Structures are given as C-alpha cells and as structure tokens.
Amino acid sequence: MFRLVLSLLLLVLVTAGVRAQAPQQCITMQMDSLLRAKHPEMGTLADFERSLQRKMVELKKQMANGRTGLATVITIPVVVHVVHNGESVGSGRNISQAQVQAQLATLNEDYRRRAGTRGFNDNPIGADIEIEFCPAVVNPQGQAMAEPGIDRYNGNQANWNQNNIEGVLKPSTYWNPDKYYNIWVVDLNDAVAGGGQLLGYAQFPSQSNLAGIPTDSPASTDGVVIDYRSFGNAEKGNFPTMRATYNLGRTLTHETGHWLGLRHIWGDASCGDDFCADTPPQASASSGCPVGRVSCGSTNLVQNYMDYSNDACMNIFTLNQKDRIRAVMALSPRRLSLLSSNVCGTLVASRPVSNFRADNQQVLLGGQIKFNDLSDGFPTSWSWTFEGGTPATSTEQNPTVTYTQPGKFKVTLVTSNAIGQSDPVVRTEYIEVLNAGLCSDMTNFNGTPTILREVNGTGYVAGQNSHRSQAVSEFFANKLGYSNLAGASLKFGVAKAAKGATTESVVTVTVWNGRGFQNGPGAILTQKDVPLRVILDDVANNRPTNVTFDRNVPLSSLPFHIGITLPYASGDTVALVTTKNGESLSATSWRQNQKGDWLRYADSLGLNVAHNIAAVVGQKSFVQIAASAIFIDPGQTVTLNARGASIFTWSGAGLNTTLGPQVIAQPTQTTSYTVAGSGLDLCSTTAVVTINVRAGTVTASTPLAEQSLQVTPNPSDGQMMVLFNGPLRGALTLGVRTLNGVELIRQNHQKTADLFQQPLDLKTAPAGVYFVEVRLGEQVYRSRVVKQ
Template sequence: MKRLLYVLIFVFAALKGVGQRVEEQCATMAMDSVLRLRHPELGSLEEFELFMKRKIRERGELALTGRVMDEVIRIPVVVHVVHNGENVGAGTNISAAQVASQIETLNEDFRKRAGTPGFNTHSRGADVEIEFALAVLNPQGQIMAEPGIDRVAGGRSTWTRDQIENLKTYTIWDPTLYYNVWVLDIAATGSTQLLGYAQFPVQSGLQGLSEGGGSTTDGVVVHVRSFGNTKKGNFSNLFPNNNQGRTLTHETGHWLGLRHIWGDTNCGSDYCDDTPTQASASSGCQVGRQSCGSTNMVENYMDYSQDACMNIFTIDQKARIRAVIANSPRRRELATSNVLGNTQGGVPVARFISDRQQVMLAGEVQFTDRSLNNPASWAWKFDGGSPATSTERNPKVTYAKAGTYAVELTVTNSKGTNVLRSPGFIEVLNAGQCATVTNFKGPQNLLREPGGGYVAGQNAAKITAVSEFFENPLGYTTVSGAKLKFGKVFMKDGAASEGVVNVTVWNARGFQGGPGSVLEYKSVPLREIALDVAANKATMVTFNREVPVGGRPFHVGMELVYEGDTVALFTTRDGEVLTGTSWRQKSNGDWDLNLQANGLNIAHHIEAVFGMKPSVQISGSDLFVNPGEAVTLQASGAGIYQWAANENMNTGIGPMVVVRPTKTQTYEVTGSGTDVCVDSASITIYVREGKITGNEPLTDVFEKSVKIHPNPSSGKVTVSMNNASRGKGSVGVFAVSGVRMKSLEIEKSTDELTVPLDLSNFSAGLYIIEIRVGADRAVRRILKH
C-alpha cells in the first residue's frame, strides 16, 4: 500500500520567458499551513484522506449494487482575467478566444475525447465525465457580455502569492455557483517561476465551512503565460513547453482532490492504486522512465511533464474526483448551479438546495434558491417547519418534530410562474439535543474466532481491543455514555472477580479512519456485565465526563485483558451491514477493519449516547474496596445534586460525597438546575467479603490498595495506598509506548501514604503509572484531559 502523504496545493515552475522549469521548494506546504492556521475548522490533511478512503470505498460498494451511477456533471467557470490596464487581447488582458481555447482543452482532457490530444487508449484511462462551461449569468443574474470572463483591473503588473490571496477575497464569485479561476502574471522568485496552484477540497461534515473554511479564496490560480492552447489559436505569449493548456488541467485535478503522481516524496503515494509509484516529478517527456520498480506514467496530468506529453487521468483518479464532487462542500453544490442560463429569458424554473436534508430535532436548515431565469419573487412552503411559509429568497427553517417533510418553492417573474414540490425532502430524526445511534441492525450473533474464542472478544488471536466506528453526520459534540450488548462473560474468580473491561472512546484519526487517540475510558466490572447477560440486556456505561468529539467521527469499543476472564460482544451477521464499521486491534497495537482482517462485514452491538447539552455523569475513586473503606464519588454535568439516601454517606447534597460501604452498594445521584440530556446516574461499589486477614499474599494486598484520583484528570493527581509494605520506592509515569515521562522517589514507613502527582504539563492522552515499594508493584492507567 502506498504511504500516506499530505499535500494541498500544486506548485509548478518554469523559468520566465524560457522553455525550462525550475521546481519551487516547500511553497505548497507553507501555504497549506497558513490556510489551516487561519481556519482550524478545516481539520488536518490526514483527516481528509481518511474521509476520502471511506467515501471511495462506500461509492465502490454502492456501485456494485447499482445504487450509484456516474452522470456527466457540468461545472460553471468564471475566469477572472487580472490585467494592468492593457487593451483587451493585449498583455495580461487576454482575449476571449484564448479563454475559450483553455476551456475546450479542459473538456478534452476530462472527457477523454477521441481525436483530440486529450484522448488516451490506455486501459487505465478514464473519461471523468465532468464538463466545464463558461458561466452565462453573473452574480446579479444578468447575462454576461463575455460569458465566463470577469475582467479585473488589478493595478499592478505582477503579483506575489500573498497579494494574490488578498486579491481573491474581494474578487471571488460565490464558490457554490462558480468554479473560480484567476489568470494573472505571478511574480518570479529569482530564477524560479510559479505556473499555478489550487486550493484543495475539504471534507464534508466540518463546521463553519459555508462562511469560513477558505470559502473566500477557493479556486485555482494560473500564470497568464500558461493559460490557453496554441494549437487552437495564435497565442504567442505562452511559455514554449506550457502552451497547450495543461496547467489548468493539472490544477483542476488538485482542486478536485488529486495528488501529484509521485506523492511529493521518493516513491510516495497519490492514493490511486492504478498510477505506478515513481521516485520524483518527471520533466520533458520521459516516456518509458523507470523508477520505484515500475514504468512511470509520465503522461499523467498530475505529473510535471511538458504539456504535449500529458494525456491521461486514470480510473482510480476518476473515482477520487467523483467522491469529492459527491461529498465535499462547495464542490457538490456546483452540480446544481443555476448560472449557465440554459433557458434564460423565459418562465422561471424553480430549483433549490439546502445545507442538509437530515437533521436532529430542533435542527435548523438553510435553503438556497437556485432557480433559473431570474425570478422576481419566491413563495416557500415548509411542511413541519417553522416558519411554515416564507417569501425570502434564502430562508432558514427549524424543525421540531420527527418525520419526513416536503418542501415547495413557487417562483414568479413577468413571464410566468413555476412550482417545484419535493416530497420527503427533509428527514427530521427522532434525535434531538440528546440521542443514541448504532450501526447494529440485527439479528444478534456471537461469532466464534477460528482457533478459539470470539471475533468480538477474547480469542486465540489475542485481539487486544475491538471498536465500532461512528460517522457522526449530525455533528454531535459530546458522547456522554454507551450501551454495549454482551453475549458472553466468564470470570475466573467467579462471584469474587475484580476483573474489568475498559469501555473506551477513541477519535477516528488513526490509519484509514481507525481508532486514534483515547478520549476517555471507563472500567466496567465483569460482575456487572454478567448480571446484564443473564437478564439479556445491554450494559449501560456512563463516562466520568462528557467526552468531547467535536462534531467529528469517533469510535466506541472495549479493551481486553487476558487473565483467564472471557467476554464477547454480540455482532450482526456477516454482510448484514453495507459498509465495514467494526475494527479490531492486533497484539502488536495495529488496528484493522474486520472486513480487511478476516473478511467479515459486521457491526458491533454498541450504541453511542450523544449530547448537544450536558448529562449527569458520575465517577468513583475505586470500584472494589474492603468493608468500610472510604470511596469518593464525584458527580458533574448539572448545577444542583441530590444523592439517594444511604447511611454510609457523609452528605446527601453537592457534587462530591464520601461513602464507606460495608456491602456491595449502588449509589444514585440526580441533577437539576441545568438543562440536561440525562438527569441521573448511578455507580456500584463492590465490597470484598470479610476483612483482610493479613494471610493474603502481600503483593495482592499492595496492588489492590493502590488508588489514583481523580481519573480522568486535568492535571493534579493523588496516588494513595494503605498496606503493610515498607521501604523505598518510586512512582513512574510512562507513555503508552513505554517511554518514561516522569519519576518520583518515595519512602513508605507507615501503612497509609499519599503522593501528589502533577501532570498539568502533559499533553492530553492515556498514560501508565507504575507504583513500586520494595519488591511490591502496582500499575494503573490514567487519562489526562
């Protein structure tokens, strides 16, 4: 598999006025870094690649079932010709004929048209089925004197990249209606000449993309001397090796999500399996060039070969482009743009789009008019919406009741009226500010692992964790809990077991969208799971806090410990779900889809409990204690707390109480004073039978007596113990990789010892704490927020 590489903007260089190229260094990543620093809502390039991987896979699977088919898409183009006051057709104020020659070339290349330089007979060559047309209407709905050309008097002869980025912000046309192309003289840097660059697409589902997220700079920039095709006109101002219009083809490939074919590193990846790996950019037309064990595809539009040599997009490049068009904000809206004016001048044709078609309860939808032929008035009807009607051109509507609702738009001008009614256009989920979601569709199965054990539990393969991927399309910001349906549990110590399963939340920033960093975990006693299995019900887990997922995808699952205990989750039957969402972690720490690892297309029986507002959470300083031992219980998520009466509790009100149970006891707290999703939570503290006699192995007593609180923690931690061990020792903090991060020397001369530990300067994540006194040792995990 090709190695991940994250590159945003194409940089393509040539010596100005000479037929040579000099590759520019690092400008791509520098500009990308600036853009993402300004717009953190864009996320990382790695996240985009994970998103793309999923969407390409989903489209491929749907295509096999006939549920998705590619149609020819027409994209409206506006070319901003930035000049310095020259007459039309002179200098940088290029002619309409030169612009037309470029658009014609773009269509030849993206449509793989026979009889043109853009046609290729290679078996991997693809008709991308995207066409480009110069816009007919300007943003005011008026017919343009020169279709698709916006002439801008820039007031300077050459432009630096910083100047260009500023120019874009006040000359751009709505990027959901137009593909913006700026053509100007890019200033050379010494002997290096930049020919063009593009703004890469962003993934769907990110917040703030309509108004921010690079929306004021979206498009491509092309040097005026590499824009147009001398095969179609006498355009003598073009660079000799860049005079057939392939700079815009290359940049448009980037704008639609393609990477350089060599992955911008030695034998790197462009994420397309049918483009041979190559060592570096090509130059000239090195047909037959060999590198990285393959014959390089120097003819690919995403290489650096000269224009006359380029002639192919591949099937996998097409799949990537089509996934971008279907999912990326601004790109997908272009398919319904109304600026090509096909029937301009007649009765209006009602058309509209919305920023979403599936919403939660109390969710808001932004509708945007895309009607043709310049309507003068608009009359909307929103079944189930508030307002129910509107005469605004682009109204916002809120939906408060679950169901499927029609939207109707009537548009009118002096020539007549047209009505468009879309039944079932909006689906309002019975999922409000608080909701649960699952990929499980049943029936439930307990799948066995070849060699012994269970696919979704302990097994002979020593799988150390399993997880379920959640797309989170509605953008929920926090996860307050989870429900897991277990089908098997065995405890080696029976009713006295102190075994636990760690129910864990990860972000989805691992390889190919797999689990990345741990966001939260909660230890759930096997005893509790056993009771739920016997009652045939799911185990409810309330996390110690609201787990922030930031509106992005995430994973929920469990981590496994092989100490003789056995536990397994129910899953669907193989093939019951359309796309693989279940993951497993191998003993070496690597994650893999079940679909890839063992060919099983299954979903785990896991529900995530979402929240757009808080829920009452509860945590305890320990789960297993000796009779009468103190346990601190901490509640959060509300303003006022009331604990159910219990004789072993120091108080019944407030977020924190201390209990000293003499038998296994469940404690419940109810919160109020704040609008919450869930207003109560409970925790069970398990009390060991009888007191410690002193005859138990000292190491077992030591290990069980060590406590860390609070956990998870924002930084200040207390390590406490109460046992008979004596002597010098240490408290060490380790990263999960095993690297020691911190160490404290301690000496224990009494039964009780408390050690303060400050993790405030540590980054958020999971850490291992090792406590040693003499020959005795205990290990605990702690999550730093």
C-alpha cells in the same frame, strides 16, 4: 489534491508515503483530510464512496432502459479567477485571455477525447466523458463579462500558501459554486514548506442531499487551484511563463478529475483501489512516461490523467471513470445544479425561478438546518417561510433554521428582482424533525459475528497480535448530531488472562473524536477501565460487555470513535467481534499500528468489516457514576460521584449517606452501588458501579498497591484532592502528566504520616484525561483523572 514538483533537496529525502527519487505531484488525500478535519460535519470520504457506488449501479439500470435524467453532453460553466500582484494583463501572473482560452480548449479536448489532439487515444477502454466546459458570459449579478470566463483579481501579494488560499483568497473571491466551476490561477511558488513547487489541488464533490448524510463541503472553497506556470498549453500559443514538462494543460485535467470525484489511479496505496475496474492496479504513482511499466501483476495505465505522468504522456480517461463522473453529476447536488445555471448563454432579462436545497432534510429535536438558494434569474431579494421553524420567516439568501417541535414541515420560497417576482416554490413535508430518537443506541454492526485472525501473522486483527497493534476503534459518523455519549456495548470474542496474572487486569475502553487523518481517531475524549474478569465472564456467557462512562461525554454533534487500547506487558489477550469480510462497505473499522499511526482496515488490510460496538447516545443527559478506584482493600474508602441530574439517591452497603451527588463507600467485599437521579428530563435515571474488594488485609510491612492513591472528585472541574494512604514515609513527589507523558505539574513534599493529603488545581488545563503520579522512594503510583 495537489500535483507537486519537489526540489532536488526534497528528492533525496524519504518521507512517509513518498518514494525517494520520485517526485510527488499530488497529495490529494492529505488535503481532503485537512478539509474534513476542519469541517467534520462533511462526513467521511467513505460515506461518499458508498453512495457513489450505489448511484453508478442505478444509472447503469436507467441507461439500459434508455433513461438517465442527464443530457448526453453536459456543459459546465467556468470562471477562472486570475490572481495577480498588479502586473499588466498578459504579463507574469496576470496571464492573458489567450492563455486561459488555450487551457479551456485543452480541457475540452481531454474530456471529449477529440480526434487529432493529444487527448485522443485508440484504447478500447478510452472514453469520451461527454462533458464540455464553457466560459461564463455573465457574472453573479447578471452583468455581461468583458472577458468571458475570466475574473481578474489583484491579491496584493506575490505568492500564496494553502492557509491563505483556503482562509482568505477563496472565501473573498468565490462565485456561487452551484452556478460556476471556480478555478483559481495563482502563484504557488512558496506554497510548500521546506521547498518544492505546487502545481495544483482540488476539492472533492459533496453528497449532502442524501438521506442521513449531513451538509455540504464548504461552498467558499469549492473548486480547483492551479499554479499559473502550469495553466495553459504551450503548443497553442507563446506563453513564456509556463514551466517545462507540465506545460500542456494536464494539471487542470487531473484536478478537474478530482473535482468530479475521480481518485488517483493507484488508489493512494500500494496496489490500492481507485474504484474503477478497468484501471489496472499499480504499486505507486508514475513519473515521466514509463509506458510498459508493470506492478501489482499488471501493466500500468501510465497514460491515465489521474496518474502523475508528464503532461505529454497523458491521453486517457476510461469507461469506468466516465461512469463514476456521470454518477457524481447526478448525485452531488452542487455539481448537478451547474447543469441549469445558464450563465454561458446570452443574458435574457426575466423574473426569477425559485429553487433551493437544505443541507439535511432530517434532524433531531432542537437541531439546525441550513437552506441554500439555487434560484435562477439573478434574484435580489428572498422571502422564506418555515413551518415549525425558528425563525418562521427570513429574507436572508441562505438562512439557518432551528426546529424545536417534532413533525414534518413545509418550506416556501419566493424570490424577486427588478423584472418581477417568482412563483412560490412550496415543498410540503420537506423537513422531518425526530422526537423518538432523542435517546438511542447506534451501531455499524449488521452481519455475521466473526473473530478475525491476524493477516500474515499471529493473534487477532481486532485484538493483540504479532504486529503489536496498539489500539482498535470503530468510527461513528453521528449523522443525526447527537450531543451526549453515555456509554458503549462491546462484544468480545476472545478474552484470556495471562498465566499467573493478578485478578486486577483491566481493558481500557477509549473514546476519541473523529478529527484525525481522514476522520480517524483524534484526541481522547474519555477512557474507562473495565476489569478483565468482567469481560471473561461476558465472553463465557456470550453476551456483550456494557460500559458506562464516568460522565456524559460531549460530542458537539460531531463524529467520534469508540474502541480499546491493547497493552502487551501483562500477556492478557482480548479481541473484538467483527462482521465477516465484505459485509460492511463503510470503512468504519480502524487500528493503530506499532508506530502510533491510525489506518483503516480497508486501506491497510483490505478488510471491509465493522466492529460489534454500540454507542449509547442522546440529546438529553444520562445519570452516571465515577469511582475514585475500582479495586480496593477490605475496609478502604472509595469516593463515588454522580452526575447528570439534580437530585441523587444511593443504595449499597457501607455508604456514609444515601443522598447527594457524592458519597463515601467502605465495602468489606465486592459490592455494586446504584444511584438514581431525578429533577431533569433524562435519557436514563440510574447508573451502577461495582467496587472490587481484594481478599485479605493490608499490613504495615506490605508495600502499597497502586489503588492506595485516590483523587477526588473524579471527574472534576480541575479542583481536586489527592489522598495517598499507607505506612511508607519520606520524600514524595506529586506530579501530573498528559496522556502523551508531558509533565504539567511537579511538587515536592514530605510524607510524615499514614495519610498524605494535598489539594491539586488543574483548572487552567484543557478538558481531557490526565495521570496524577506519586513517587515515593523506588515506588511510583498513578491514577487516571478526567478534567471536565
């Protein structure tokens, strides 16, 4: 979450999401996306949003009954890490204690709506957030601090960029974020590539103690970063390093709002949603102080701290923003634990009081859980006992435990310091280890089957349309950490073949990892062509289309996407079934626009739906088949490879053998082949593939079809054989390209017989999907291959 003042050079540039001649002060969502890409185990921002909305409803009910579980006024302890380059105290980057005190005073004025200050307003929707910030008086070792709330650190460098801050500075200087609100004050002059000056950014709160939502955002980066020239308040002292326009302390107020769960007031989209009903929608960020600005049919609240207005313009949080912040304080475990940290008061020596939290309380067999110590009293030693876990005991402060047997298990913690030993904290049946779900299906679809027409256009939202969407996908958070993806079930609501089209049209089902922008589709993990004729038959009979991938797709316990690519050349049309709009609140549906950018339906179309897609997942392996071709001529050979087991038995017409992982089939008509696997503990023991045989025969005068090119084995470890059979002769070029069209290999050969054979080595290439390409005369033939 950045507030950014762009240089004059950047002001004349128009970039994605930035208006020309308007400074971009905060790229909050981009920074959050980078963090989630680096730590996909965090889950999605949509997960947090959904949980937060539920908590807000719950708190309102409790308030109606006089019970909230939170004090009327919440106090949050603060430590300000003043990062300098050897300057004396009060000089340059090593800002004075008075400047820190002025900033904290401003923060309290804004969050308490104090009369007589710039933070006061008489707007009826203006809110006293009832949060105060106190400087910590003891450090993590329990020692009294010379300057309350200030930790001075010589970073031995003048300027800091984001990578150095996140990767070096924060991890080496942070104080336990369960006990301190960490604020880093640094020189960000060179933090923006290409010029410009960064004012600050923050890390959103996490919600990892919720059932089914794994782990925290990283503790070592939790807090906010502020440029030293925008930290303080020029009206409260002589602070010559502060820059004009942003010198009244509102950068920290804004970034603290993000740290407490607030979104930008315009919802990071034109007329977007910040999930607060009393902040009117607006088209974009404000600059300066454009009081009375109208956009999205309403007068914008440009004085709000979560806009981009000048410091002197800002003076309001709203009642709904307060509801949201208070829900975060009750919901997010790391924020809630701050209320009992007791580092702002007088230090009293005492024996510890043990407390802890697990990053997840439900795990699949063989899964790991990290435990976080939250004990009070500054313990110096820890004694853990993990029923059913490995290790069974630990003396680490924050151990990681593996569970290899099913059941519900107890966890015990005893801590001690020089004063004495704590009473044991014992939580029975605290960890649940699941065995039944080792092989499962997962889906986000739970609603009314619906076929969505394209908004402001023709065609279908989840299919081909006049806006030429390139692909659609469904996001799977994989909260239980499944390791293998074997297949998928997709319910199509529309399937039409182009007039005069061949019977060999296919729909490509694709799996992406979830490491793209804001957990959108990232790299392709695998693809599988499904004959359109199969989908036509499934739609006619109102049944889903079941797809088995060529191999067990490794998920590494991380999120992923399943969807389809949408070609436009053939004129075929397909569309997936979704829920009705509003029946899904998880923002799991995505589509790729004509430019190649991935956007959530919720953000780009305002639609809250889920695709009717189910993923076949497991912790154990599945038997699967890969075929070198799915369309062949009568009598043509096709190679079938089985994976997932150690012993394989085949059935079907025209096989050269019925045993082993690889067989050769030579069907004369469309035939299904079944392989049964054994020898391992499997999620599924059989797999089926259908080879479609064309009518008629191939003659010497008939140009070769694309299916005359075979690559075997496929998938493979990279060592494969290219087989190109047909009557054509002459100079032949053999190449390999990535999915993005980058050529990796180019070889020149002569084809002097019907059968051309050439070994191909892709062992040094990364695992993924590639195209093997043969050029002969004016003809180009391609085959998709998978490198494992």
